Amino acid sequence: xxxxxxAVYSALYTRVTDSDGAAVxxxxxxxxxxxxxxxxxxxxxxxxxxxxxxxxGVTGESEGMRDVLASWWAxxxxxxxxxxxxxxxxxxxxxxxxxxALAIAGGRLGVTYIGRPFYDAALGLQxxxxxIGYRRLG
Amino acid sequence: xxxxxxxxxxxxxxxxRGMVDGLQRLCNTLSDAMQNDPAHGDVTGASHANYAxxxxxxxxxxxxxxxxxxxxVEELNPGHSETGTVNIPDIGAIITSATDYQWxxxxxxxxxxAVIGPTLQGxxxxxxxxxxxxxxxxx
Numbered sequence: 001x002x003x004x005x006x007a008v009y010s011a012l013y014t015r016v017t018d019s020d021g022a023a024v025x026x027x028x029x030x031x032x033x034x035x036x037x038x039x040x041x042x043x044x045x046x047x048x049x050x051x052x053x054x055x056x057g058v059t060g061e062s063e064g065m066r067d068v069l070a071s072w073w074a075x076x077x078x079x080x081x082x083x084x085x086x087x088x089x090x091x092x093x094x095x096x097x098x099x100x101a102l103a104i105a106g107g108r109l110g111v112t113y114i115g116r117p118f119y120d121a122a123l124g125l126q127x128x129x130x131x132i133g134y135r136r137l138g
Numbered sequence: 139x140x141x142x143x144x145x146x147x148x149x150x151x152x153x154x155r156g157m158v159d160g161l162q163r164l165c166n167t168l169s170d171a172m173q174n175d176p177a178h179g180d181v182t183g184a185s186h187a188n189y190a191x192x193x194x195x196x197x198x199x200x201x202x203x204x205x206x207x208x209x210x211v212e213e214l215n216p217g218h219s220e221t222g223t224v225n226i227p228d229i230g231a232i233i234t235s236a237t238d239y240q241w242x243x244x245x246x247x248x249x250x251x252a253v254i255g256p257t258l259q260g261x262x263x264x265x266x267x268x269x270x271x272x273x274x275x276x277x
Contacts, residue, residue: 037247037248037249037250040247040248040250052248054248054249054250056256056259057256057259057260059259059260059261059262059263059264060263061263061264061267065263067263069259069260071248071249073248073249118241118245120245120246120247121242121246122242122246122247123246123247127245127248129245129248129249131259
């Protein structure tokens with residue numbers, strides 16, 4: 001059965017916005033603090049810390065080896081304690097790690113990389129990237 | 139017995155050269171893709187001009203390529219070249235740029251302008267495959 005990539009991306013995103021993501025959201029600024037990267041241009045009303053979702057493409061030669069990649073970019077004020085970024089990363093790790101292995105389209109999810117805090121001069125904020133991946137099994 | 143061992147050694151050496159050749163084929167494709175990646179625009183053209191994927195091992199190293207990358211940056215955007223060191227003890231490849239602002243491109247606006255990161259993520263499994271195919275061809 002072909003992979004429904006849109007559904008995978010949606011599942012990756014809603015994992016944070018649905019009830020299971022409450023622990024992650026508790027570390028964020030408010031109800032508008034989770035949004036896709038396309039909305040980075042309109043930050044009015046967004047309360048820090050926030051999480052920005054970026055689709056990262058699909059890789060792998062065959063469906064059995066295919067990875068769907070995405071990233072969450074966590075942001076806090078440039079004067080904030082980077083510890084908060086790591087707390088968010090840990091909660092994301094827990095959230096995706098606890099997802100039922102076969103919950104979406106016969107694959108499994110996980111955090112594959114947690115970056116280090118950096119200063120985003122364009123946004124004037126501190127950020128940290130958490131990469132997540134979905135791998136089709138079989 | 140001596141001939142058998144010598145034959146096996148030649149076979150292994152050919153395989154290893156084939157792996158690097160395989161990586162070179164992939165690196166050529168990746169370099170071209172990065173140099174034409176539309177994730178960010180150009181002010182000076184230095185970034186796009188010097189993105190490179192470079193195979194390493196069996197005599198192949200990055201020195202000449204990096205030297206020319208630095209020259210390109212210094213020509214197009216003087217004072218903004220930067221290089222680092224990475225140790226690859228055996229066969230491998232690096233994906234890199236010689237500008238001193240690449241990190242910013244990779245991270246600003248939640249990675250919207252990133253080129254190297256997505257290329258690396260997207261090609262991670264290809265490196266093994268191309269190396270293996272190169273080794274097969276060499277037999």
